Amino acid sequence: MRVTEPTGRRERKKAQTRQSLADAALELFLERGYDQVGVKDIADYADVSVTTLFKHFSGKEALVFDQDDDLEAALVAAVRERTPGQSIPQALREHLLLKQSQLAVHAADPRFADFTRLVQETPALRDYAHRMWTRHEAALTRAIAEAVGAPEDDVSCAALARFALEARSLILQHAEPRRAAGEAFALLEHGWAASHPGN
Amino acid sequence: MRVTEPTGRRERKKAQTRQSLADAALELFLERGYDQVGVKDIADYADVSVTTLFKHFSGKEALVFDQDDDLEAALVAAVRERTPGQSIPQALREHLLLKQSQLAVHAADPRFADFTRLVQETPALRDYAHRMWTRHEAALTRAIAEAVGAPEDDVSCAALARFALEARSLILQHAEPRRAAGEAFALLEHGWAASHPGN
């Protein structure tokens, strides 16, 4: 067995095709706008067939969100491994702001702003992104319930999870993320403290 | 001019076709399921052309939600005309529960439960219903801001509006709506009271 090359040529080519498609899609979407680009255009640009495109991505919208994974794990970890003494809403606020910052690393790329705008202004993409986050809501709910020793289906835990994730999208649209996060989470922190003192 | 007949034959017929389409859609959806019914089936059942269907409804999902209007007005009114001494979150909680109840009037109809299930279990419909409500978020935000004398773009007002509407969908999925509403809104009421005392 090889140590220098853990992945075979096959997988490498496959990954490359996938990358070509994602790149082509982003390029074309930014240039012409989401609705002005057909799936055929993307496939042609990446020099593959439409059928192949759909073997790699579940739909047109998915082409934009190359990596949705790790999100859930990071979210759960933010709650589970929060620094002692920090409340759950506080931990979530910081985690979400951090994510923002991570993205902001790419802010040097002038395309980054365009990308965000594209997502926010295209209903299909906004909805998809929203679903992406909501997909992890259940896991977050469970993590919160576990952290406070509440039953898995505790409503206030579910509410906190939902509200925190909604706060994220609220913050995203705001010009002053840090301040917006403060105000939105203030509501949650106070409300949460009232019913779950010390968490 | 006539007094006995304020609406012309024209409008009546138009309304009737619209109704036929909505009825046909509901009937077929409940019988076979959303994805097992084509737009063509609905049009045929209502005895009109597919093109006509799309003249009346913006899309397949819209067929199920015959009346989305009045929602916004009622929502804004719930805040603006809340009984004195009642907090805004309280007013919203009661309003949303009331809506539930209003629908529950139809609970005598055995189809009502099926209808709710259909919507909750069909992703396309669930998303559409969600959009229906969020469409009024801006108006609600404005009403809240006005009620507390905050600037129109105040983040905490926007947060409360968003969270309240999200709470609704959280409540809807719960077996015990009244209790769930209590828990979800407790968070908002406490948090809101902390930053906006007396509202």
Added chain:
DNA sequence: CTAAATAAGCGCAATGACTAAACTTTTGCA
């Protein structure tokens, strides 16, 4: 090193939602 198994892609045809265009019927009204 070779052959069978496996996986990536391809072209094509079909389905299903939705739209544009040009045409026919109905209805409202002067």
Added chain:
DNA sequence: TGCAAAAGTTTAGTCATTGCGCTTATTTAG
């Protein structure tokens, strides 16, 4: 009556998405 707008129809598309059968490249067992 006569004519214009509204409602509907037919037709012919576009676009995303899927299934099917075929070719080609890569892997792996022998």
